[in-house]
Amino acid sequence: MVAHVVVIGAGVYGAAVAASLARRGARVTVVDAAEPGGGTSGATFSWTNSCGKQPRTYHDLNVAGMRAHRRLAAAVPHSDWYHETGNLEWAATDTALASLRAKVDGVLDYGYEAHWLTRAEALDLEPDLDPAALPDDGIAWFPREGWVAPTRLIGHLLARAGAQVVRGDAVTGLEVAGGAVRTVRLSSGWRAAVDAVVDCAGPRAARVAELAGLALPMRNTRGVLVCTPPVAVAVGRVVHAPHVHLRPDGGGRLLLHDPEDVAADGGAATAVVEAARALYPGIGAATAESVRVGERPIPEDGLPVLGRVVELPNFHFAVSHSGATLSLHAGDLVAAEVLGEDVGDALAPFRFERFTTVH
Numbered sequence: 001m002v003a004h005v006v007v008i009g010a011g012v013y014g015a016a017v018a019a020s021l022a023r024r025g026a027r028v029t030v031v032d033a034a035e036p037g038g039g040t041s042g043a044t045f046s047w048t049n050s051c052g053k054q055p056r057t058y059h060d061l062n063v064a065g066m067r068a069h070r071r072l073a074a075a076v077p078h079s080d081w082y083h084e085t086g087n088l089e090w091a092a093t094d095t096a097l098a099s100l101r102a103k104v105d106g107v108l109d110y111g112y113e114a115h116w117l118t119r120a121e122a123l124d125l126e127p128d129l130d131p132a133a134l135p136d137d138g139i140a141w142f143p144r145e146g147w148v149a150p151t152r153l154i155g156h157l158l159a160r161a162g163a164q165v166v167r168g169d170a171v172t173g174l175e176v177a178g179g180a181v182r183t184v185r186l187s188s189g190w191r192a193a194v195d196a197v198v199d200c201a202g203p204r205a206a207r208v209a210e211l212a213g214l215a216l217p218m219r220n221t222r223g224v225l226v227c228t229p230p231v232a233v234a235v236g237r238v239v240h241a242p243h244v245h246l247r248p249d250g251g252g253r254l255l256l257h258d259p260e261d262v263a264a265d266g267g268a269a270t271a272v273v274e275a276a277r278a279l280y281p282g283i284g285a286a287t288a289e290s291v292r293v294g295e296r297p298i299p300e301d302g303l304p305v306l307g308r309v310v311e312l313p314n315f316h317f318a319v320s321h322s323g324a325t326l327s328l329h330a331g332d333l334v335a336a337e338v339l340g341e342d343v344g345d346a347l348a349p350f351r352f353e354r355f356t357t358v359h
């Protein structure tokens with residue numbers, strides 16, 4: 001019998017899990033309370049990296065996530081969501097430079113690629129940067145990092161899954177009997193019998209878990225992103241400058257992120273654009289075109305929650321921050337486990353039970 005799996009949430013995680021389940025032969029229904037890609041995955045900086053992520057198991061999971069993006073993009077002709085264009089980062093104070101040096105030393109120890117550049121070398125990569133905004137040297141360069149366009153990726157994965165996608169209809173009930181989830185109920189009244197469910201509800205994952213009687217502790221935070229109109233400036237990669245983070249956002253737009261995550265009011269957005277203009281004077285008179293506020297889905301200890309729940313073995317989690325980096329790889333592991341494949345100890349550090357076990 002073909003298993004029927006309901007994937008709750010159609011962000012990067014839900015789409016990745018659904019595509020992997022479908023590839024493995026499951027019958028998949030993806031349900032989203034709103035629109036696919038309309039949650040955090042539509043309001044993210046989506047920098048693919050494992051830059052300073054601890055502990056080692058989490059670093060390795062992120063590196064595997066970066067590899068999975070590389071593999072998928074190489075396998076799909078004309079894929080347009082993955083941009084492995086590297087990341088530049090520098091510091092404005094001695095203290096910040098010391099932390100950057102420690103971070104670079106740490107990732108080099110883990111075998112991750114990182115280099116130090118001079119100002120001239122950084123300008124070879126980003127010729128439109130104002131030379132006066134850069135230090136003489138001490139500019140860190142991480143060439144295997146980059147960014148993804150999550151909604152393009154979600155579109156590809158859902159199309160590839162060929163799954164039934166239910167939009168604008170929230171999961172409001174999970175009927176549990178005999179130690180398993182038997183039925184999923186939606187706000188429209190739609191009901192379906194299930195063999196398994198996967199909680200990919202991002203920042204709302206705890207609420208979905210609660211429907212099955214599970215308590216997932218989360219400490220979500222909000223982040224503000226500012227989008228410019230199309231500007232004729234050569235920004236080719238992710239840039240982490242002291243007062244603004246930025247990257248291209250397609251169609252000539254730039255996506256800006258304030259490292260301090262200031263409130264999303266008009267004045268704050270103007271200050272973020274000013275910080276970007278100080279780096280790239282070619283931004284000219286452009287002002288903020290839009291402001292997006294995203295909610296980071298962060299389990300209480302900061303690490304992902306992935307895989308089967310021991311006390312409810314057909315309920316699975318796929319929830320984390322850094323989901324733009326992790327979801328393809330982590331979602332694939334979760335899907336494999338849903339269908340009974342042995343994933344070894346790949347998910348061991350990320351299991352839900354770390355929150356329920358009394359130490």
Ligand SMILES: Cc1cc2nc3c(=O)[nH]c(=O)nc-3n(C[C@H](O)[C@H](O)[C@H](O)COP(=O)(O)OP(=O)(O)OC[C@H]3O[C@@H](n4cnc5c(N)ncnc54)[C@H](O)[C@@H]3O)c2cc1C
Pocket residue numbers: 008009010011012013014031032033034035036037038039040041042043044045046047048049169170171172200201202203204208222223224225293294295296297318319320321322323324325326
């Ligand atoms: C400002 C900011 C910057 C970030 N920067 C990075 C970065 O640089 N690199 C990186 O890797 N990650 C980054 N992240 C994190 C990353 O974006 C998230 O981890 C990822 O998008 C989460 O995807 P998701 O699929 O879990 O959640 P979402 O995209 O939120 O998808 C969950 C979906 O579930 C649906 N849903 C919720 N409740 C229900 C319900 N009851 N029934 C049905 N559907 C439901 C929602 O409508 C939503 O569409 C950033 C996040 C933010 C906010």
